[in-house]
Amino acid sequence: MRIYTNQLAQHLSKLVPVYVVLGDEPLQKAQTLDTLRATCLKQGFDERICLSQEQSFNWQQLETAGQNLSLFSQKQLIELELSNLKIGQEGSKTLVSFLAQQSPDSILIIHGPKAPAETQKAKWFKQLEQAGLYIVVNQPEGRHFQQTIERQAKVRGLNFESEALTKFCLMFEGNLLAADQELEKLSLQIGHYVIDSKVLKQRVTNQAQYNLFELQDCFLAGHTEKALTILARLREQEMEPQLLFWAFSRELNLLLSLNESKLRGQPTHKIYQQARVWQSRQQLFEQALQRLDLATLLQCQSLLASVEQQIKHEFNTPWHLFSELLIKLTVNHKD
Structure with a gap:
């Protein structure tokens, strides 16, 4: 079982x-x-x-x-x-x-x-x-991560304000062990006092660990704030710019193919099959297509070309362009 x-x-x-x-x-x-x-x-x-x-x-x-x-x-x-x-x-x-x-x-x-x-x-x-x-x-993610942190905090008698708890989870998502160690430290330093955002900023260091797959899922789901948080952490972790470019390029090309297929009234299952996209992730692409129109996707493609230019010829990681891409990809353009 x-x-x-x-x-x-x-x-x-x-x-x-x-x-x-x-x-x-x-x-x-x-x-x-x-x-x-x-x-x-x-x-x-x-x-x-x-x-x-x-x-x-x-x-x-x-x-x-x-x-x-x-x-x-x-x-x-x-x-x-x-x-x-x-x-x-x-x-x-x-x-x-x-x-x-x-x-x-x-x-x-x-x-x-x-x-x-x-x-x-x-x-x-x-x-x-x-x-x-x-x-x-499994490594808990999203609401499961927050529920786990809430349980661990309760065991130690810690009392988080709602906003502070959300921020704490963002700071440690992907690194449950470090989060638990930080909760232990807070229980010794603060005890039963209420932990608000101010206390959090003073006493806790951001320990979140992310990877490219989490970034891809995040911008497909339309989570702007979290996507930008992950990008910032990847920058601190000195992520290779070519890998970031690949992450954006692969998903954007697939979104363009899916968009074209839908405009022609054709089924999309063959595209997913050829790209080897698991059924569990197909829903993320469908969510993205509901808020991204063709004009926006083409703008993102042009922006990605500028990113490639800077990486290849100027030996520079254009973090500002990656941020701009994330914002365009996560905001709803069909309202």
Whole structure:
């Protein structure tokens, strides 16, 4: 069964034989593992064996661990940390064999990086998911990020004004671990006093980490303020201008193709298919087309040509032009 980290509490009343905790967000992963360990210990699984997929690791170690219960313990917790999910035939066979012979007095926790789609289709992965819980550890975004921050702040007794909370989330979006550390610091410095925008400005440093994909999604969705915030952070992170140009160019060319297809009354599914745009992102392009007319798209194309000129021939990153592009792409031009 597949669940997300915020659903774990609903599934702890009865332990299952296997827990698979995978994802790239370190704070939620650590909290999830701590919760599982504490729950197992409370229910009598007091012997803990830790295995790690390193150079010296042998899959036989997992089989041996599953067969050897300590004389001093009746229940056993086995943890296996995978540095990557390419476990090969030996790993696959061992895991399938372990599940077939697993003692009811043992629980297996596997944790590691995010599982790509091809891994989730593998026989060993499907059997693990069927035998227990696959807990997905995603980096929270948007309102999910704010909800997570609200929960973490509440645990520490922090009281944010609404505007200050929104600003705090913008400052740390994409970096939950740094946000949690900042909340811990605020709880020690401020305690139960109300945190407003003034306090935030005085005491908190912007730690948001963004990437080009977030910028693309943001300007397609029409979020002007957030798009400009991401652009500013990418500038601070010394993002390569050619990569920024590519991000704008790809999406703009696709928007022009889609616009032309719609004007001709032709279906757009083939364009999405050729550009390999997942269905989940197609809605973002449709939102953009609802507010951008052909004249605006052509203006943006001309502006992008000026950007390319400055990058190639003047060896300059035209941040002001990137900002102008974002504003044009996010504002509604059809009202």
